[in-house]
Amino acid sequence: MYHPYFRGKQFELITIREMAELLAKMNFVPVIEPVRESLGGLKKTLSAVCAAGGRAIVIVNPYHGDHQEDGTNITCLLQEDFTGVGNISAGILLRNDMKVEEVMACYGQHASHNPVLVHAGFTAPKALAAALDDSIPGLTNVFVEDHAKLLYRKHFDQSTRILVRDGFKRQRNADYPEMEEFSDLHVTYGDLGMAGFGDFLMVGDAYTEGGGPAYAVAIHLTFIDPDKDDVMYIYHFVSDTKDTPTDPAGKFAQALAKLIAKLDSGTSHILETEAIEEFRVLHAKGHFPGLGYVKKLSMKHHIETLAHHFG
Template identity: 35%
Template sequence: MYYPFFRGKQFELTTITNLSDELINSGKIIPIVEPVSNNRDMKSHFPGFVEKNLPLILIVNPFYPRESPLSITEVESLFISPNYSYSNLIPAILINSNTLTRAEQGFITRYRDKPITFIHFQELSNTQWILGELSHRAKKTLHVFYDGKISQTYQNIFKSRDKIILRDCFHTQAKNANYPPDEFFSDLYFNYQSLGYSGFSDFSIVGDSFGKGGRAHAVAIHFVYPEKTPINTSNIRIAHFLSDTNGSPTNPGGKYIEALGKLISFVNQNPRCNFGKGVAEFRSNHNQSHFPGLGVVKKISMIHHMELIFQIL
């Protein structure tokens, strides 16, 4: 099972909305969403999630933005409504401190008779309260552990069989021009079970970073692909297709077309990469010399990533 982690920006929410019904209903992929910035975008996309009854894990205590994160009450208001029932939504608590707040403890207690997810970005200094609470829960409890930040000793405290490994597979660079042409991305999809987990998670082609960005001199298209065939025995690699005219931040549309030409040539030479809505949308942009905006470009790359995982699992 794959749990892609999204930070709830506009283009990420659109990515989820645009997933095919086949992928949504496959039972192979459940997005995790941490709503950030404001809840306007979440409110605009939420009816679409409800209509599809999209399997979704929603973090109710987001960490970003650090200055003014949404409160549990604000996020909870999204899915508590007399107008609809969202049976496939599972709320999640993000543990990003060594203690739980009273509001977080209150939420966990209120949802004692419902499924819940705990996402461990930090280790609790005292696990007595949460272990006591877990002992009263009859519903499924999922634990997501951030690889490299959470020790195995801490993970072993939680006896649930439903444990997910979260790993940041994307090596973020300060400048787009610094990305290498190609690098290893992940092999989690075929070794998460041997590591003792029931599923795996990552931050797709965005990485564990939160920023508003800026005007870049170079445009980069990040494209994951199977290293070889058959694809379900292959490492996943990532190619970074860069524009050529990178002397100034002007003309991002022209730079996108430059980078896109390289991507299309790569796909044409590697038929194992030629599938799905993501590649079809890149081809459409190339055929029409169309620049949809950098946020949409990220959306297309993320859709392609999830389609690849769907093909593999």
């Protein structure tokens, strides 16, 4: 049902490992695009997913990061360590520079890993659907909404279809509004003829190698509003200090104080998840765990919120 799309940086992989039990229990299927040269963290993560009895889709031809020229090492990892493991699928990322023949070659190469097609800019859906022909009913197609509109998706309507929407409007931390709409796809995906939905969590689809120093620190937290047809919204708790690249710990404390005040107001609609519990502990201790860790807590909270919605 839910397919969170992760770029496989350190804290993204740790999030999946720590959430492996819940992901498996809810039948949530992470899509992982490995972006780091070392695949040790990915192997550990996929092992955790398997141990929990969950499923995952691993992009074998990443568009971003260290493997964008050559995904051979990812294919080797799947073949050496996850052969015969039905719950790890090879994801084939279909971009605008790919030809049908390349897609089919990659599909054939990964046939033993239950391949999933991830549509993100590909321009020949009709020809591809014709080439796949009899395989389509057994196939899962994941569509990144910005690149695969309704007419595009119709070519694959005999398959299992998942729609991924980027609900995160990325901007400079200092410029975020206090709150905005994130997505209604978790409510509407069935009406759109989809078997499931996904998003890029509160990281967004725009890929960056690593941020520079943060002039402002923002904590991004999603919530579902039962008074508004269960639409999901996102809060941006931004530090007051925004004009200097120093003192991230002080800025985090400012943003966290705003988060705690909103929680304690009783009107936030933020679910009291395990991640929120951890934010409360950090506030009580006055501890700054680092920005990567803060992002991990936001991602965990997002997954916990959706699990509660469907639970």
